[in-house]
Amino acid sequence: MQLTLNSGPGKNAGIFIGSSVFHDLNNFLGNLSSATSSIFILTEPKIRICCLGPLTALVPDLYNAEVLEVQGGEKSKSLESAETLWNTLAAKGASRNSLLINLGGGVVTDLGGFVASTFKRGIPFIHIPTSLLGMVDAAIGGKTGVNLGDVKNQVGTFHDPEAIFIHTGFLRTLDPDEQRSGFAEIIKIALAADSGLWKRLLSIPLKDLMNNTADESAWEDLISASVALKYRIVEQDFREQNIREILNFGHTMGHAFESLSMQKNGKPLSHGHAIALGMICESYLSSLKTGLDRKLRDDIIRMIFPEYSYFPLQKEDRDFMMDFMGHDKKRRGSGIRFTLLREPGTAIPGVTCSPEEIASSFDFYSTLES
Ligand SMILES: NC(=O)c1ccc[n+]([C@@H]2O[C@H](COP(=O)([O-])OP(=O)(O)OC[C@H]3O[C@@H](n4cnc5c(N)ncnc54)[C@H](O)[C@@H]3O)[C@@H](O)[C@H]2O)c1
Incomplete structure (x- = not known):
């Protein structure tokens, strides 16, 4: 192709x-x-x-x-x-x-x-x-x-x-962890820009893909769809002035998880793992701010959690993440800007969330520890 x-x-x-x-x-x-x-x-x-x-x-x-x-x-x-x-x-x-x-x-x-x-x-x-x-x-x-x-x-x-x-x-x-790291970006692009691809992801045998036992054409299909989507967006906004921002879904929180895991002892989260956890918190914010249906939000969490493990957040970790996002380049004005979802396939860039709303997303995330 x-x-x-x-x-x-x-x-x-x-x-x-x-x-x-x-x-x-x-x-x-x-x-x-x-x-x-x-x-x-x-x-x-x-x-x-x-x-x-x-x-x-x-x-x-x-x-x-x-x-x-x-x-x-x-x-x-x-x-x-x-x-x-x-x-x-x-x-x-x-x-x-x-x-x-x-x-x-x-x-x-x-x-x-x-x-x-x-x-x-x-x-x-x-x-x-x-x-x-x-x-x-x-x-x-x-x-x-x-x-x-x-x-x-x-x-x-x-x-x-x-x-x-x-x-x-x-x-x-x-390595399977690297496979998962890349797969998080496929989930992200589907959620940000293509409801059809998201529905396909919900129905594919994920375990086979992750263990490399799936037919190679399955990867080809998913990669071609993701690449075409990313390019369609980049074509309209090569220098990331506006539309390309929809690709940041999961990334504001995700970068904070990534940075937190790096500064704590032990093995840092892979980029994709951090983005997957970021997508969980930002899906919660989407249900709060941009009308994402809670049932659809829960579908997202069900897709993410079997593949990406929970990363515990202590009180001081939340403070670290809040500070980190406060210094993030996507911050404008007093709140912190996120790209959120109206529904799978439709992302809305530049939604400002208050520190209280962000704290409530950490509370929600903490309820998911099993
Ligand atoms: N330019 C962009 O738009 C953009 C977007 C996303 C990420 N990035 C950057 O990409 C980097 C992360 O990419 P990555 O995850 O590919 O990291 P990486 O290049 O470090 O590769 C990850 C690991 O996989 C190994 N590897 C790669 N291909 C392999 C193969 N076929 N078989 C066995 N091992 C293989 C590598 O040796 C490495 O250990 C970061 O620096 C990030 O900032 C850039």
Whole structure:
């Protein structure tokens, strides 16, 4: 399947998904202008082991590509890594006619997109996302970036790749927690923008998908639907001025859960796990503020809780989250702004909630501990 969609000014990023994706990539490389001087592949050690071999075996043009490696993990999304990569590209003679291929999860596509969009004022790049989160979210929509110290995504660009190639077979080696992390974004986009996709999610055998025992076409269907939705929204609002805000459903609370779990001892919540818990609190706020039917709210909770575990909140944790959201960039005026739901498939951005309303969502969340 191919989606050809407009995003940035004058841009036309083709997104290829499905079983013939390597064939599409061969065609893409074959059609590169003769001016393309060199090809670089950016990846990280784990992905080099599980994904680079199958890729170069099926795409012979990449066999001799220069492989650049960063360590896996969020720490690599830094200005230091970007500087090392700019220096390496320069030392290896990369020019404006070189192509950078970002093969990896969101860390690699965010970092590689940033490096490519700034090196020599921008060289062409493509994404081959290998994590579910990368396939449905990080690689889609043209946001690139690195963290500044502990603050995420503080420096970056809006810059679309030339093309995105999604091979669902790469998901076979993905850890189940990472699978769940990406799946939360599929739930989010369905709730924010597509009631039909939400109804499909309610009826699919989730356990099979999460354990990788489902037919691969099931992933292809869900990923294609999510990608098409995200792109439709991004096309209308590439620089996140307004409509794109509907994609923030679950994220204001979710980022607060994520940050809380990082600063407490133990294993932090994955991004998707935090967003899933954020969607529970924000569904409660939706029933309070934007008329979300309580029965529909409970459907959302039933979908989330078997897959994502409860994270307990002490009194001081609630204070931390409230402070965190108070400093969040989405805050305007005295209350805190959320994207909430009128119903599954219809999100309303910019709804201000008072500290009392937010506290009542924590009370509601606490009743769900079993
Ligand atoms: N640009 C955007 O619009 C956007 C949107 C959402 C998230 N992000 C960013 O994406 C990042 C998170 O993405 P992520 O969850 O993919 O993180 P990640 O890149 O760290 O990948 C998660 C883990 O999965 C492993 N992995 C990836 N593909 C694999 C495969 N096929 N087989 C085995 N292991 C595999 C990685 O080695 C890593 O351990 C964050 O930095 C976040 O800020 C960006």
